[in-house]
Amino acid sequence: MCLDNLANSNFSKIQYLRSSNNEITHPALKAIFKIGLTEPSIISEHDELFDVTALLLVKVHNDKTILPSLVDTIFFRNREGLFNLDLIWAFFEARDPYSLMLIANYLESDVSTDVKLARKLLDFVPSIDMSEEKNGKKQYIDFFRFFKENSPFLYFTGENFQRTSKPIRYIVSKTAKYLCKRISLNTCDPLTSLTDNENTLFNNFNKLDDDNQSLLSNFSLRLHYENFSLWDSWIKTSIPNQIRTAQTGLMF
Amino acid sequence: MIIISSDIVKIDLLINQYKWSDVEKKILTMMDLSKGRYEYTSLAQLQFELKLRENIINASKKLNAGDMNFSTFRKSTCNPDYWNRTDEGAFKLKKGILPSDAIRDIDINSSKYATECATAMVIIYYKALLNIYGDKLFNKVFPEIQLMNWHYLNNPIEDVGYISKRSDYLPGDRQYFNNPDVNPTTPEWQGENVINLGNELYFGHGIGIANADKIINELNDYRKENAKTSAYLLDSAGRPDFKYLADIYNESKMT
Numbered sequence: 001m002c003l004d005n006l007a008n009s010n011f012s013k014i015q016y017l018r019s020s021n022n023e024i025t026h027p028a029l030k031a032i033f034k035i036g037l038t039e040p041s042i043i044s045e046h047d048e049l050f051d052v053t054a055l056l057l058v059k060v061h062n063d064k065t066i067l068p069s070l071v072d073t074i075f076f077r078n079r080e081g082l083f084n085l086d087l088i089w090a091f092f093e094a095r096d097p098y099s100l101m102l103i104a105n106y107l108e109s110d111v112s113t114d115v116k117l118a119r120k121l122l123d124f125v126p127s128i129d130m131s132e133e134k135n136g137k138k139q140y141i142d143f144f145r146f147f148k149e150n151s152p153f154l155y156f157t158g159e160n161f162q163r164t165s166k167p168i169r170y171i172v173s174k175t176a177k178y179l180c181k182r183i184s185l186n187t188c189d190p191l192t193s194l195t196d197n198e199n200t201l202f203n204n205f206n207k208l209d210d211d212n213q214s215l216l217s218n219f220s221l222r223l224h225y226e227n228f229s230l231w232d233s234w235i236k237t238s239i240p241n242q243i244r245t246a247q248t249g250l251m252f
Numbered sequence: 253m254i255i256i257s258s259d260i261v262k263i264d265l266l267i268n269q270y271k272w273s274d275v276e277k278k279i280l281t282m283m284d285l286s287k288g289r290y291e292y293t294s295l296a297q298l299q300f301e302l303k304l305r306e307n308i309i310n311a312s313k314k315l316n317a318g319d320m321n322f323s324t325f326r327k328s329t330c331n332p333d334y335w336n337r338t339d340e341g342a343f344k345l346k347k348g349i350l351p352s353d354a355i356r357d358i359d360i361n362s363s364k365y366a367t368e369c370a371t372a373m374v375i376i377y378y379k380a381l382l383n384i385y386g387d388k389l390f391n392k393v394f395p396e397i398q399l400m401n402w403h404y405l406n407n408p409i410e411d412v413g414y415i416s417k418r419s420d421y422l423p424g425d426r427q428y429f430n431n432p433d434v435n436p437t438t439p440e441w442q443g444e445n446v447i448n449l450g451n452e453l454y455f456g457h458g459i460g461i462a463n464a465d466k467i468i469n470e471l472n473d474y475r476k477e478n479a480k481t482s483a484y485l486l487d488s489a490g491r492p493d494f495k496y497l498a499d500i501y502n503e504s505k506m507t
Contacts, residue, residue: 165413
């Protein structure tokens, strides 16, 4: 593909991207993306070309290096009142929980529209509060703590703004947190197979109500981190005993 | 099961005691046979929900019969006499224009409008509520309107933006067909918002009225090359807060 050919006509560029994207190499797409970054445009078709390029880079070439620029463009367009939903979709479709920190940085922005959008995009995180009064620095720290604790247990839901006004992009697997086992981001399955004992724990845990699941998963991870041998003893006790211990927090 | 003021309703009695349309009777029967509990504080609340569900269905059919086009937000169009089109592709009610007139114009001058599937759903809710509330109440409850998928929803209809698993999927529900393997160059086909019309039919703007298989086949045509996962109907639905909207309506009749 000759990039020069694409530089001359907006119409042909988008048409070409749509119809023949298989023929366009990753470096060529990256070049188009970089041109779009250095020449932000008020012409909708230029933005559309940029969006489709970003989508191809993320979803076809699994290119996560563009995510920082993508986030900055999303927030730039938000400030200008321009269309950014396709870029937001592209960003989350990268399925990279670590990139959420790029959004979290905007929680501390001096620009109120930035903060509002950052909260909206991270609204699935329990500590994020949409109310105006919340301190940006505190929100950032709360998000960071949530992320540090839960990132190995997140899985991607695929929810987006076309489907719902409040997409829950990622969910914490309480079962994985309870067993302290990392999971696949896409399938929610454990990355390593469960032992017979873990399978039993898994089944018993899933019979519990939501409150007890939260109690045990939080307690288990904390104990696992603080004192592995104590955790190893605790997890081998019966579920009622685990709940009693977690309720009293006696092991700390 | 239907419960009004803590009493379980005898469906035959209810159907014979009041006048119901065929659609209302069908929904009532589905609610009665359900394992879920449909609870109301008054008969008026239940009557309102059934009426609104039927109006949502009728508004969907009317929108389908009109000339409103399907387009992405970038190419959305509206009648500039009633709406300002924003740079992000939303339609914002013009100052000095009555909300009821602007919503009604979407039917009258449908060919001047083009948008995507979620915004069409929101238009349907406004049209259905306008039909029940009438101009005066509608304009009081919705003095400002901005149409753009599930963004900018007015508080009284905020709940239509959320979807969750339900014990039943009833005519008038908003549902969603997901298309996980969509071609990335056509993000507008990442899914299709639909209104459940009953009789296993759905209305989705851009596809029309069809059964689930046909909608899935349409979405599958917009998948990437070598796609492995078919589009599918999600096990969830969005509903307005029928009781809240009913209370607004019933209170207005008392004043």
